[in-house]
Amino acid sequence: MARRPPGPLRPLAQAAAIAGLSPDDRVTVRAGLRWRLAPGGDDRVALHVFDRTLTLPAGCVPALRVLLTGRATRVGDLPGLDTDDDRLVLARRLLREAILTPT
Incomplete structure (x- = not known):
């Protein structure tokens, strides 16, 4: 995996997105x-990014595959998770980890 870091973040937008995230x-x-x-x-999956590895439940794989395509995705439409609460937990975690950004 290349050591070049990904694009810049907007920290205030990230924080606001995490605080107010909805489906x-x-x-x-x-x-x-x-x-x-x-x-x-x-029953876990490892998401390796340029500077770290996140370990998540294997049930998150369908949602991760959709999120990591690069297309803007509505949080409430994430597949493989039972409730909007589960979808929000995953999206917030990935926003906090700077893997996702709000659109």
Whole structure:
């Protein structure tokens, strides 16, 4: 994986998006982010990005695949998660980790 960092962030927009995130909000993967999904063991998946690895439940894989396409995605439309609360938790985590950005 290349060591070149992804595009810049807007920290205030990230913080506002996390604080006010709703199922109707749209997010997209951070510009220029290089990523790789791999089995994480014990029903987990590892999301490798340029400077770290996040471990998430394997049930998040369908939603991660949609989010990481680069297309703007409505949080409430994320597949594979049972409730909007689950979708919001995943989207907030990825916003906090600077993997997603608000659109």
